[in-house]
Amino acid sequence: MSSTVATDQSAAQLTPGRLLEAYRVMRTIREFEERVHEEFATGxxxxxxxxxxxxxxxxxxxxxxxxxxxxxxxxxxxxxHCIAKGVDVVAMMAEIYGKSTGSCRGKGGSMHIADLSKGMLGANGIVGGGPPLICGRALASKFKGDGGVAVAFFGDGASNQGTTLESLNLATVWNLPAIFVAENNGYAEATSASWSVATDDIADRAAAFGMPGVIVDGFDFFAVHEVAGEAVARARAGAGPTLIEVKFTRYFGHFEGDQQLYRGTEVADARRDLDCLLKFRDTVTRSGQLTPEQLAAVDQEVATLIEEAVTAAKAAPAPGEADLTTDVYVSY
Structure with missing residues (x-):
């Protein structure tokens, strides 16, 4: 079966409403990031x-x-990840600007956005810091019997961290409803994964921890959706954890200001030939499930939302001295 046929079959299983929502999430992430890229350059x-x-x-x-x-x-x-899990975009932008209206009241910034009410336990400046947290959350869901699943996203650099490897082991030992998503964009900062990761594929490590390991094309929404659906269903059924390796290319440097001397034309090639938004649009319009007009309407709505978020963030007040110790300690 060709990849196009497989993608079309996966798309056909989703309603137009779900397809529109998926496109909205991806378009929101793209527009948010492109705008942050522009705004960061202003200082x-x-x-x-x-x-x-x-x-x-x-x-x-x-x-x-x-x-x-x-x-x-x-x-x-x-x-x-924040946007996909439902964190408010306006509050996220304010957080990035360090304003009191931000998701964490301006104290976390870009690397520490969190919203526990949405099940978003936080972005994390510690490489490999997320997998142990997910084991704890998955264990809580297992004991409560609420059917909850916990997902840790991490990069190819974090795949070599002891915290990640220990979490993979623990998840199998305790048979946790956990999913580990290795987002392999090819570089840990500027270090190629082909040089720093001992196996050809991060997913190969899953066998050592007694769990399934799956590799998926990260430019294909429908391929990732299918693999993730199987992993989530497996976890909810009490069958244990899964390691998913998603392969793609990040469009910007490791951080804003990264000169990217370690890369050639791969970004331009990916934007032109592999872009997930373009592939999604092609699939759903070719099948007739969505029209170009419907997608264009989402584009406009998202553009308006991002503009409003930036305007609100710039106008919002900075945290005051009295905010210094709020939301820091828990009172029991």
Whole structure:
């Protein structure tokens, strides 16, 4: 079966409403990241930002299977995961600007956006910091019997961290409803995964921990959606964890300001030939499930939302001195 036929069959299983929502999530992530890229260049955004553009299909497809029972843990490159799990975009932009109206009241910035009410346990500046958190959340769901699933997103660099490997082992030992998503964009900062990862594929490591390992094309929303659906169903059924390796290319540098001297034409090639949004549009319009006009309407709505988010963030107040110790300690 050709990849086009497989993609068309996967798309046919989704209603037009779900397809529109998936496109909206991916378009929102793309527009959010492209705008942050522009705004960061002005010098008004404090701290570092690490952009997710090019990787939208992973977050959108995986989180489309999740609900309020479920939780995710992210990475330093976390904007896409936040948006896909339902974190408010206006509050996210304010957080990136360090404003008091932000998701974490301006204290976290880009690398530490969180919203526990949405099951988003946080972006994380610690490489490999998310997998242990997910084991804890998955264990809680297992004991409560609520059917919840916990998902850890991490990169090819974090795949070599002891925290990640220990979490893979623990998830199998405790038979946890956990899913580990290795988002392999080819580089840990500027270090090629082909040089730093001992196996050809990160998913090959799954066998050592007694769980399925699956490799999927991260430019194909429908391929990721199908693989994620199987992993989520397996976890909810009590059959244990899965390791999914999603392969794609990030469109920007490791961080804003990265000169990217370690890369050639791969970004331009990916944007032209492999882009997940373009492939999604082609699939759903060719099948007649959605029209170009419907997709264009989403594009306009998202553009308006992002403009409103930036305007609100710039106008919002910065945290005051009295905010210094709020939301820091829990009172029991």
């Amino acid at each position: 008004d955004i404090p701290g570092f930002v690490h952009l997710y553009a090019g990787e939208e299909a992973s977050a959108a497809a995986i989180c489309s299977h999740l609900d309020d029972r479920d939780a995710i843990a992210s990475t330093h490159r976390g904007h896409g």
